Amino acid sequence: MVGAKVGVTSGRAKQEFNDELLRITMMVDIPYNFSAGTFGSIFFRELKDSRRIMGIKCNKCGEIFVPPRVLCPECLVELSIDDCIEVSSEGTVEGFTVVNFPFIDPNTGKVRNYPYGTGNIKLDGVSNLLWHFLKESDYSKIHNGMRVRAVFEDKRVGLPSDIRYFETIEGEGEK
Amino acid sequence: MKKVAIVGVGQTKQEASKPHQSFAEMLYEAVKAALNDANMWFDDIGNVVSASSDFWDGRTISNMAIQDVTGTTYKKTESKVASDGTYATVYGMMRTLSEYYDTTLVAAHCKGSEGNTRIITNAIFDPLYQRAIGLDAISGAALQARRYMTKYGITEEQMAKVSVKNHGNARNNPYAQLPMDLKIDDVLNSRMISDPLKLYDCSPISDGAAAVILASEDKAKEITDNPVWIRGAGYSIDAFYLTDRDLAECDSLRAAASMAYRMAGITDPGRQIDVAEVYDSFSYQELMWTEGLGFCKPGEGGKLIDSGRTQMDGDLPVNPSGGVISAHTVTTAGLVRVVEAALQVRGEADKRQVPDVNTAVAHGTSGYCGQGNCVIVLGREK
Numbered sequence: 001m002v003g004a005k006v007g008v009t010s011g012r013a014k015q016e017f018n019d020e021l022l023r024i025t026m027m028v029d030i031p032y033n034f035s036a037g038t039f040g041s042i043f044f045r046e047l048k049d050s051r052r053i054m055g056i057k058c059n060k061c062g063e064i065f066v067p068p069r070v071l072c073p074e075c076l077v078e079l080s081i082d083d084c085i086e087v088s089s090e091g092t093v094e095g096f097t098v099v100n101f102p103f104i105d106p107n108t109g110k111v112r113n114y115p116y117g118t119g120n121i122k123l124d125g126v127s128n129l130l131w132h133f134l135k136e137s138d139y140s141k142i143h144n145g146m147r148v149r150a151v152f153e154d155k156r157v158g159l160p161s162d163i164r165y166f167e168t169i170e171g172e173g174e175k
Numbered sequence: 176m177k178k179v180a181i182v183g184v185g186q187t188k189q190e191a192s193k194p195h196q197s198f199a200e201m202l203y204e205a206v207k208a209a210l211n212d213a214n215m216w217f218d219d220i221g222n223v224v225s226a227s228s229d230f231w232d233g234r235t236i237s238n239m240a241i242q243d244v245t246g247t248t249y250k251k252t253e254s255k256v257a258s259d260g261t262y263a264t265v266y267g268m269m270r271t272l273s274e275y276y277d278t279t280l281v282a283a284h285c286k287g288s289e290g291n292t293r294i295i296t297n298a299i300f301d302p303l304y305q306r307a308i309g310l311d312a313i314s315g316a317a318l319q320a321r322r323y324m325t326k327y328g329i330t331e332e333q334m335a336k337v338s339v340k341n342h343g344n345a346r347n348n349p350y351a352q353l354p355m356d357l358k359i360d361d362v363l364n365s366r367m368i369s370d371p372l373k374l375y376d377c378s379p380i381s382d383g384a385a386a387v388i389l390a391s392e393d394k395a396k397e398i399t400d401n402p403v404w405i406r407g408a409g410y411s412i413d414a415f416y417l418t419d420r421d422l423a424e425c426d427s428l429r430a431a432a433s434m435a436y437r438m439a440g441i442t443d444p445g446r447q448i449d450v451a452e453v454y455d456s457f458s459y460q461e462l463m464w465t466e467g468l469g470f471c472k473p474g475e476g477g478k479l480i481d482s483g484r485t486q487m488d489g490d491l492p493v494n495p496s497g498g499v500i501s502a503h504t505v506t507t508a509g510l511v512r513v514v515e516a517a518l519q520v521r522g523e524a525d526k527r528q529v530p531d532v533n534t535a536v537a538h539g540t541s542g543y544c545g546q547g548n549c550v551i552v553l554g555r556e557k
Contacts (some may be wrong), residue, residue: 024303030294032233035286037197070200071243074219080205 009025029109031134039068042084044158051152053163055087055126063127073128089150091123091130091166108157117142121166133165147172178557179268180395180402183213183388184298185516189352189502192288198232199542202284202384209280209386213398217246220388221316226263226283226506230295234272245282251524259454260395260510261539261549267389277394277408281387283507299543301416308372312456312543313353313377317369319544320459324371325425327464327474330337331371335362336480337458338375338500344487345497347526350511353504362458365512372424376458378503383468385510387517392557403517406534407441407552409434417544418507423474428467428538428548436469439552441534443492444469448552450519450529452512453538455498460545461485464538465493495519495527509539511547516553 036044039056046052049149056068060077068084071077096119102111117134119142135151148166156162185208187193190360193201210216211469223245227237236239238255247253256263267279296312323329339359345351357375365374395402414420432444441447451468455461462476470491471479479485485493494500496515499508516535518524534554541547 024301026306028294028298030230030233031291033289034233035192035194035289037200038195039200040197069243070203076243076246076248078203099207108524145206 043067047162048156048158052086056083091121093119093146094122095120096142116140135165136165145173177392179271179405181517182390182398183209185209186385186514187383188350189381189383195475198286199244205384205386213388220280221278222296224267225281226256226260228506237244242356259539271389279389283510284384285504285507286382292380313369314544316457317372322422329477332457333477337461338362341500345501348496351497378456378500381502381504383504392543403520404557406554407418407435407439410549425467431548431550432468435550447531451493451536452515454540455500492529512537
């Protein structure tokens with residue numbers, strides 16, 4: 001009958017109706033092409049072509065930041081590509097976590113092998129931190145103050161993963 | 176009530192793609208231009224209101240990564256309107272009126288080139304009933320255009336006149352993406368996109384940023400001898416489902432305009448307003464918006480364009496900048512309208528300047544087919 005009400009009133013009817021509830025599945029991938037821009041392009045190009053980690057030195061406060069950017073985050077002075085400098089590929093772990101769940105790599109869409117170590121690394125001479133993979137994935141062996149150095153991929157494409165990971169420098173920064 | 180003034184404006188050129196700039200570098204260009212225009216620097220800014228979209232930016236909480244380039248790192252409040260920049264302007268006006276802040280930087284950005292327009296504009300529609308049918312920005316607009324033509328007898332030629340006028344006006348605007356010398360036949364014969372909309376009835380999707388600096392009444396007089404006063408502002412929203420609306424009508428724009436005009440003391444908009452910058456994502460929309468803004472009666476947008484009044488040499492030029500049909504930075508295009516309207520009031524719109532502008536209107540939309548509307552009246556006098 002057109003216009004008849006389909007009501008869910010009694011407790012029993014409600015339970016039976018709940019069994020019929022549906023979900024609508026969406027399987028849309030949204031691709032993005034982010035412009036690295038002027039400063040990001042310098043960072044990734046140097047990483048790819050020369051195994052160099054680039055930062056930027058503020059021409060006012062003298063602090064060095066990684067990666068390079070258009071404004072000093074401390075004093076908001078405009079910086080230029082001439083302020084870009086190579087920074088050390090060695091540093092000290094200042095924070096870490098071992099990831100122990102399946103993570104989908106957004107660059108590839110594939111699940112990354114886990115567990116894997118990550119750390120906030122203070123590169124020598126740099127004021128801020130670089131977050132990256134640690135070679136060590138046994139969290140009982142990772143500690144703040146641990147000294148690490150960047151290991152570059154042989155085949156580099158201009159992505160953060162051109163640094164394969166930071167490996168422990170044995171004999172330095174022991175607990 | 177005290178008033179708020181625009182004391183600085185800035186914009187980037189709107190382009191199909193800006194690979195030389197990350198979105199933050201792009202936004203900084205507009206912010207820097209506005210700061211320079213106001214002879215101010217970050218230290219002089221009280222707080223920031225931004226406009227951007229998570230979907231278009233491709234990041235969750237899109238405003239979280241603009242702190243450096245809007246000068247808010249560690250020091251200031253910033254909050255976002257996830258909608259058009261005209262709404263951010265109204266929000267910024269309110270924050271300034273609160274008297275907690277003397278000045279507000281309003282900043283909007285979008286890089287349309289980095290996402291996927293089809294997927295993103297489809298995703299605004301209802302996921303249960305409508306998304307899979309294929310509604311998106313263009314097919315939704317096509318439904319509206321067809322309904323508008325059917326109800327009021329608007330012709331494809333009248334729609335084409337908007338495209339010819341605005342792409343022609345864009346030739347005078349160094350910031351517009353698509354300056355073009357078109358004839359009506361060029362529009363009518365351009366590739367069919369979604370009937371009745373053809374290629375030149377549709378806006379492109381652009382990369383660009385804009386910024387506006389607002390100041391309280393007292394502060395504005397300290398900053399500049401040439402403040403542009405926000406005389407009135409209003410906004411309103413219609414039903415979400417396109418299928419619940421009569422798409423030939425723009426009731427929410429009428430309500431928004433009515434609110435803004437009441438505040439500004441405007442009783443005869445067609446005579447009291449000297450120039451308008453409206454959000455014409457598609458050619459036919461300019462005709463509808465001129466109705467909604469009260470420049471003519473409902474259904475007479477076609478007659479208005481036929482009359483020549485909205486041409487550059489008419490008495491009520493609409494979109495001297497070339498409008499959104501000539502450059503469409505989503506979430507930002509409304510703020511570009513504010514920038515352009517402010518330049519008109521200041522008499523600094525260069526080759527696109529309309530003579531003797533006292534009162535200008537900037538219009539932004541949010542949602543599809545003009546679901547949400549925001550109207551801002553700017554003037555030389557308070």
